[in-house]
Amino acid sequence: MNKSDSERVAGWYEGKGWKRAKKIEEADEIVINTCSVRQSAEDRVYGLINNLKKLKTQISNLKSKSQIRKSLKPKIILTGCMLRYPIADLRKKAPVVDEFKKISEFQVDQHKRESKIHAWVPIMEGCSHYCTYCVVPYARGPEKSRPFEEIVCEVEELARRGYKQITLLGQNVNSYGLKNSKFKIQNPKLQFKIQNFKNLKTPFALLLAVLHEIPGIEKISFITSNPWDLTDDIVDAMSLPKIDRYLHLPVQSGDDEILRRMNRPYTAREYLDLVKKIRRRIPDIKIGTDIIVGFPGETEEQFQNTVKLCQKVGFEKAYIAMYSPRPGTAAFKFKNDVSYEEKKRRWRILEKLINKK
Numbered sequence: 369m370n371k372s373d374s375e376r377v378a379g380w381y382e383g384k385g386w387k388r389a390k391k392i393e394e395a396d397e398i399v400i401n402t403c404s405v406r407q408s409a410e411d412r413v414y415g416l417i418n419n420l421k422k423l424k425t426q427i428s429n430l431k432s433k434s435q436i437r438k439s440l441k442p443k444i445i446l447t448g449c450m451l452r453y454p455i456a457d458l459r460k461k462a463p464v465v466d467e468f469k470k471i472s473e474f475q476v477d478q479h480k481r482e483s484k485i486h487a488w489v490p491i492m493e494g495c496s497h498y499c500t501y502c503v504v505p506y507a508r509g510p511e512k513s514r515p516f517e518e519i520v521c522e523v524e525e526l527a528r529r530g531y532k533q534i535t536l537l538g539q540n541v542n543s544y545g546l547k548n549s550k551f552k553i554q555n556p557k558l559q560f561k562i563q564n565f566k567n568l569k570t571p572f573a574l575l576l577a578v579l580h581e582i583p584g585i586e587k588i589s590f591i592t593s594n595p596w597d598l599t600d601d602i603v604d605a606m607s608l609p610k611i612d613r614y615l616h617l618p619v620q621s622g623d624d625e626i627l628r629r630m631n632r633p634y635t636a637r638e639y640l641d642l643v644k645k646i647r648r649r650i651p652d653i654k655i656g657t658d659i660i661v662g663f664p665g666e667t668e669e670q671f672q673n674t675v676k677l678c679q680k681v682g683f684e685k686a687y688i689a690m691y692s693p694r695p696g697t698a699a700f701k702f703k704n705d706v707s708y709e710e711k712k713r714r715w716r717i718l719e720k721l722i723n724k725k
Contacts, residue, residue, distance in 0.1 A: 369508075369537050370448065372488035373471050374401045377447065378480035393423065397443045401471075404449035404507045407692040413450060414461065420444055421464040447471055449507035452696075485532045491519050491575065492538035496547065497594075499620075500631045500698035501660065501691065504539050513545045516571070517555050520578055527584035534579070536590040542597040545571025568601045576605040591616050595642055596633045607650050614684065615646065618658035622677030623670035626663055631698070636677050643681055654684040659718060662691040662711030664702035671714050678721055686722040688715050 377399050378388065389395035400416060403409040424441060445467045446458065455468050481487055495504045496511040523534055538544060553559055558578065565577045579588055589612035593602075598617070605611070621627050624635045634642075646653055659674060678686070690711035693700050 369490065369493070369539075370401055370403055372479065372490055372537055373448065375479035375481055375488065376471065376476055377401060377474050379476040379478050380474040382480050383476060383478075395442050397445060399445045399447060400465075402446060402448035402450035404452060404503050404694075406689060407694065410450060413446075417444070417446075417462045417464055424464060443467065445469055447474070449503070452503065452507040484530065487526050487531050487534050488537055489519065489522060489526075489534050490514065490537045491541060492544050495539040497540070498631060498698070500629065500702075501663065501694065503694045503697060506696050508539060511539070511543060511547050513547070513571075516545065516553050516575065517558060519575065520558065520582075523579050523585065524582055527582050530584075532585065533587040533589070534585060536575075536579075536588065538590075538592070540592065540594045540597070541590045542570075542572055542593050542599070542602060544575060546597075568605055570599050570601050573599070573601040573605040576602075576611060577608065580605075580608045580610050586610060587612055589614065593617055595619070595639050598642060598646075600645075603646055603649050606646075606653075613650065613652050614654045614656065616656045616658075617643075619674075619677065619681075620658060620660050621663065621666075621670070622674035623666070624673075626666055626670050629665065629699075629702075630660075630663065636673065640677065640680060655681065656685045656687075657681075657683050658687045658689070660689050660691050661714040661718065662706035664691070664699060664704055664706070666691075666706055675717065675721065678718060683722050686718065688718050688722075690715050 381388075381397075386397075392398065398420060400413060402413050420442075424444075443466045444464060446462065446465045447469050448471060450458065451468060451470055458465070458468060479488075492511060492513040494509040494511045495502070498505050526534065553562065561578055561581065562574055565574060568574050568577055576588065576590075579585065588610050593615065595617060606615070619639055620630055620632055622636045622639075627635065643655060646655070659678075661671065661674075690708070691704070691706070693702075693704050
């Protein structure tokens with residue numbers, strides 16, 4: 369999603385006649401698109417800002433025209449998920465930043481896409497679930513789906529321009545269209561197409577099926593799905609030939625009590641049953657996941673339950689995070705009682721089990 373947003377920002381500047389600077393020292397404006405999902409991501413932003421402060425000082429001190437333009441003093445703009453914090457607080461922590469601008473303020477007709485064959489296509493944004501450790505509902509707002517016809521038109525245009533692969537983006541693509549009236553379809557041609565998919569009732573399943581029929585598109589991927597609303601008809605739609613045979617399905621933990629405290633509405637057994645059902649329908653599917661180690665109160669026994677689940681599933685890859693408290697989330701009130709050293713040990717075990725095989 370952040371990569372797609374960065375392409376959006378680049379498209380906004382190009383639409384105004386700007387060109388991307390070859391070197392950061394030559395830039396008139398520097399836009400930092402921030403991620404807030406982990407504390408380490410925010411820490412890197414402040415590290416970058418500190419380096420840019422030094423850069424600004426160096427540039428302002430340069431007097432030789434042969435070295436650099438005398439008047440150049442780059443404007444620094446902060447955007448992205450860190451704007452969930454009050455601007456006054458951000459100004460105190462990052463006084464060198466000249467402007468704070470929400471991603472929604474970069475309104476564009478076209479993204480400046482980095483690839484000529486693959487395109488990121490956001491279909492929804494935000495989340496309304498509120499897992500206790502997660503800042504997404506605060507950083508991205510409540511769940512909001514794009515109009516069905518708008519997405520189809522965008523992908524058709526991408527196909528006309530020679531794009532072969534698309535990745536549909538959303539914090540939880542399974543729930544696309546379920547909480548937004550914009551799913552209503554007015555276009556008669558689309559209404560006719562949808563009649564051919566009578567077994568598909570879920571909006572996301574229908575979207576996959578309709579996009580699958582667009583000539584020129586050869587591969588459709590999507591991120592991310594959640595286990596609690598991956599319906600049977602979505603699985604049916606996933607079995608279509610053009611749909612990517614890689615599914616990212618975050619489990620976060622293999623222990624029922626930890627899942628409950630995370631506000632993840634499924635058990636380890638239900639997750640395993642879902643994986644079995646998907647593999648029965650799509651035998652060549654590969655499954656990746658997200659896992660958090662060291663969640664507040666996680667015991668060694670509870671961690672071992674996660675290890676056992678991973679051994680049973682046989683994940684293709686996993687994004688393994690050491691829990692970090694995020695201000696504003698429900699889990700921020702929990703006692704962060706697993707040491708960094710223990711989190712690192714658990715991280716290494718899963719990294720070796722899944723990603724280094």
